[in-house]
Every structure is written in C-alpha cells, then in structure tokens.
Amino acid sequence: MVKRTRFKEYEDRYANYRFQLDEDGILLMQCHTNGGSLVWDWKSHDDMADAFADVAGDREIKVLIHTGTGENYNANWGTLPNGEPPEKPEYRLMPGDRGLRKLDEKAWYNRNLINNVLDVGVPMISAVNGPCNIHSEVPLMGDIVLASEDAYFQDVSHFPRGQVPGDGQHVIWPFLVGHNRARYLLLTGKKLGAQEALSWGAVAEVLPKDQLLDRAWKLARELVRKPPLVLRYTRDLFTQDLKRAFLNELGHGLGRETYAQREFFPFGGGMEPLDRPWDAQPWSD
Template identity: 45%
Template sequence: MITTQPAYFTKYENLDFSRDQNGILEVRMHTKNASLIFTGKTHQDFVDAFYDISRDRDNRVVILTGTGDAWMDQIDFQSLGDVTNPREWDKIFWEGKKVLQNLLDIEVPVISAVNGPALLHTEYILTSDIILASENAVFQDMPHFNAGIVPGDGVHVLWPLVLGQSRGRYFLLTQEKLTVQQAHELGVVNEVLPSDKLMNRARELARQLAKQPTLTLRYTRVALTQHIKRLVNEGIGYGLALEGITATDLRNAQH
C-alpha cells in the first residue's frame, strides 16, 4: 500500500495531484481552481511535472484532466515572452520538445479525461492510451494560425497520426473544430460521457487496469507508445524550429 506523498504533489501551482492506495494518480490542471489559462509558467512547469510523474515508480496508472467547464481553452500569449527574439524562442523550443518526451516517458497507462473544450496543446491528450471526453468537449488547434505561426509543437505529428494524413492536415490548416461526436466517430475519443460521469468512468477504468501486475502495466505502456515516441522524436524539433522561424518573422509579416 502506498502511503507517502511525494514533494512534487505541492510543487506546481497549476497542477493538483492525488493518489490512491492502488497507485492511481490523478493530475488536474487549473488556474486558481478554475479552468486552466495556459501561460509561460505552465509551459515551463509542465516539463518538470511530467518528468516527476514519470520517475515516480509508485505511480501505476495516471489520469490527466482539467478543471471546470474546459480542459484547456485559454492562453496568455504575452506571458510567453517576446517570441520574435531567437533567444526567447530557444527556451520555448527546448520546453516544447521536453514536455512531449516526458509525457511519453510516463511508463504506466495514461487516461485523459477531457472535461470540456480542448483548443490548445491537444497533443498532450493524444499521447494518452485511453481518451474519455465529456459531452461538451470540442477539439481544435486554435492558437497557432491565430498567432500567425506554424502548428509545429507536436500537433503536426499526432493529429495526422490519429486522423490520417489527409484529414489531419485539413484539421490543422482550417482550424477545424471537431465536436465530441465527430471526434468519437473519427477514433480520437474512445468514450463520450455526461460531464458528471466522466471522472467516475476514468477511475473505473484506472481501477480495472490497476489489477494488473505493475511490470505488466509499465511494459504495456512502453510497447504501445514506442511507435509514437519515434515519430515525436523525429518530428518535434523540426516542427518547433519551423514554428520559431515564423515566430521571429512576425515583426516583419505583412497581413
């Protein structure tokens, strides 16, 4: 039975952690206990947080979710700094690579419980093994084209992988907003649930998985993500470099 609480549980102001005796870790993203507003601080902190989760061998299943009515639908662009400055972008470049690599290095099953609109950093969701979504969820790549930059932070790898090359490119280029029903029909979402049933179902599946031996859980996650890890490692740096070129060109862009 797991009784200790790691130091990282209270380390991050935008993440709430809880873990039961079966090693099921719940990770809830929030801003002051409301829906998360993505900032430069969360961009930095999530790198370390997912690393901490990955190296904690008392974690046996992970549930990732949001707070309130949205999974993630707001971003504070100003907090990311001057993205037209190559030295500022270098920080984003490094963090953008590491956050996905650290997510995929979580070597236990990961369940995403998408509690509402997911309009940015949906690549986090697509690294999960099981994706549940509430009836009010929608999916979109909102921020990149709105800011005039390449969608190169991992969405360019994972959405075409999940939707297929043609549909995935269409999704990103048109900023298509998929309803949860469309996402389910296209195979992005595994189950659609009423909002008040979402976390109960995530916990039910987590308890079902937790009945397996720990090494079975760990090595199944390793086996199922090996292909995704290869694609992400090949594509993430290049995508972020292209995104960075367009970010540094914003000051000269003609609209």
C-alpha cells in the first residue's frame, strides 16, 4: 500500500493522527481523539493503516517518533460515549455474505497496518505515554520503545473477551519476550506494567510521564545526525526478521480469528469480560 508521499499531502489528512515535522526531518506522529487519548473504533483502526502508509512513503523524513496523547496510549473502546463496545458489531447486523466481507475488509486493513509500520524506512521511536491494551504490536514494532512509568501493555480485545489473538499479538509477543511469557500474557489478560515490560525486554527505557517525549526527541536528534541512507538501511536491517515472522504467521492468525468471530463475546459466545484484577489467579471467579 506504500507509494511516494510528501508531508504536505498527509499533514492534515487524518482526524485521529496529528503530524509535526521539524527542520531536521524528525516526524512526530501522535494518536488522539478530539485532542485526547485515542479511542479505538473502526475508522481510527483503518486510518492508522493508511497514515502509516503515508509515513512510509515519505522519503524526506529521517526519524519517526510515534506516541499517544493524554493519559493513555490507546486504552479505550470505541463508538459509544461510555467507552463500552457496541451491543452488536456492524458485521453481525449484516445479512448473508456482507458480514463475512466486512470481516475480511477488517483483516485486510490489519495486514496493511502491520506491513505499513514495518515499511517505515527510517528509525522509529515509540513513546508509550500510558496504558496500551489494544494493538500493542504497533508501538512495539519501533526500534526504540520508551514507556512512561504508568504505562502497561495488555491484550483485552482478544482472548479475555472470547476472541482468538490472531491479528498480530501472537507474533510480536513471542518474538520479543519468548513463547511461554507471551502465551501466559495473552491467555490470562495480564497487565504487563512498564517496569516488568522493561525486565522482559519489551521496552528499552521507563521514564516519568512528563519526561517521556523529551527523551524521545533527544534520542531522535542524536539519530538524525547520521547520514540518511545509513538511517534507512539500518531500519531495513532491524525490521527484516520481524517482516519474516509476520509473513509466516499473520495470515494464519487472522484466518483463525475471523473463523471464530461468531463466538466472540458478547455477541454469541456468552463469555464474560475481563473484570478481575490483572494479577489474580488465572481462571479464578
């Protein structure tokens, strides 16, 4: 999905993504909803794939800083004012094959989201400014991952709510922290706090919230001193193994997840949401 772009073409294109380009070629990409923390809905999900395509196609930038806004990186459900998911997702209201085709479209966007992040051709610094419990693979695909002290990582949108965690979580977490830790995290809905994420090797630094973005800019200004082709080819080196991992398993995971959608809580499976403390014994009431 990547094509040649320039900053002026996408600077104001997306309602949920704010861009700032400095004179040294450092691009800041901030997720937000109406100036606050990002609310995940289908539009923000799909637009993120397109936004990363534009960033990946911009040959003028030299470093990318990717972050959120406000208290959370993206720990919000979308579409309803109270933050709860809708009573029924759109695809369950569609008769015949329309629902299946809508699910296929969402899987298509998800593949493009991951591929477009990995196609960003410059070093990517992820500054996780707070809780990240949906699509954590996006910031974790950065070359340098920073986290605020109050950040945590969690996959609430899949297994804890009755879905197969097949749209990227099943690839990124084993890649970063090993199979046993990844399976435990995804099956139990564990909140992985910033310091534990540091000890697991998922993030590089943990900082006070008010120092996070300054640290990202400082690192970016050090990186941008290197020649442009050195920056681009180094990013290519660092993403190669991740590209192979996602190529091998993303389509497989999306197929499993889509097939099991009809049993997805609360629209058919009758499963309960994750309403216990994250550190409670697994499977306890």
